[in-house]
Amino acid sequence: MKKLIIAATTLLISTNALSGPSVDNTYEQLVDKQGNITLPADYQKNWAFLGSFFVENAPAAGMTANSEPSFDLHTVYTQPNAAEYYRQHGKFPDGAVLIKDVNATKKEPLTTGLVRYEDAPKVTFAMVKNTEGRFEENKAWAEGWGWALFTPDSPKSQTTDWQGEGFNNCFACHVPVKDQDWVYTQGYKTVLGQ
Numbered sequence: 108m109k110k111l112i113i114a115a116t117t118l119l120i121s122t123n124a125l126s127g128p129s130v131d132n133t134y135e136q137l138v139d140k141q142g143n144i145t146l147p148a149d150y151q152k153n154w155a156f157l158g159s160f161f162v163e164n165a166p167a168a169g170m171t172a173n174s175e176p177s178f179d180l181h182t183v184y185t186q187p188n189a190a191e192y193y194r195q196h197g198k199f200p201d202g203a204v205l206i207k208d209v210n211a212t213k214k215e216p217l218t219t220g221l222v223r224y225e226d227a228p229k230v231t232f233a234m235v236k237n238t239e240g241r242f243e244e245n246k247a248w249a250e251g252w253g254w255a256l257f258t259p260d261s262p263k264s265q266t267t268d269w270q271g272e273g274f275n276n277c278f279a280c281h282v283p284v285k286d287q288d289w290v291y292t293q294g295y296k297t298v299l300g301q
């Protein structure tokens with residue numbers, strides 16, 4: 108009986124290690140042979156929190172000087188072992204995935220003050236670390252990363268070219284942090300340790 112319990116426990120632990128969030132699973136589970144990127148399930152629940160940005164949106168068309176600005180909440184996640192690797196080596200390992208959720212916010216006076224907190228999801232971004240030069244033919248892969256954008260209704264990336272317009276306009280906005288391997292690491296100091 109004891110042996111059986113040990114065997115069952117070992118199986119459980121190894122299954123967890125295989126299916127849990129890890130940089131080692133990325134190219135088997137989230138990226139197909141053509142380099143198409145899929146959004147993993149449950150990353151908000153079992154990946155590591157990297158940091159968050161509270162963003163006052165640029166004025167929309169039709170807004171006047173008296174219109175109230177709108178705010179979005181950006182929340183960024185990665186696999187626990189990607190964060191751990193970064194803390195040790197100062198860079199992300201192959202297979203690291205950075206995921207950024209963009210949510211609208213709701214405003215409500217709470218006991219702390221006038222609070223804005225997470226409301227409906229708007230869009231989700233991902234960057235997949237590629238140190239092996241994969242997918243040279245696929246324009247969504249460049250500068251050591253795969254670039255992806257997901258709308259709330261689909262786990263399939265909408266990005267076909269990281270250097271285009273609209274859903275593809277990653278390059279122009281990330282070029283200011285080219286020297287940080289294209290990542291806004293200034294927002295993640297507590298978790299990344301630098």
Ligand code: HEC
Nearest residue numbers: 160181205207232233234254255256274276277280290291
């Ligand atoms: C309008 C400018 C803009 C565009 C377009 C944009 N990004 Fe970003 N991205 C940012 C900024 C600024 C941050 C960090 C601060 C924030 O979220 O406001 C960020 C953060 C991220 C993060 C979190 C990790 C990091 O780099 O800090 C990911 C992942 C990401 N972007 C992926 C993408 C992908 C993929 C695309 C293209 C499909 C893209 N972004 C397009 C400006 C942009």
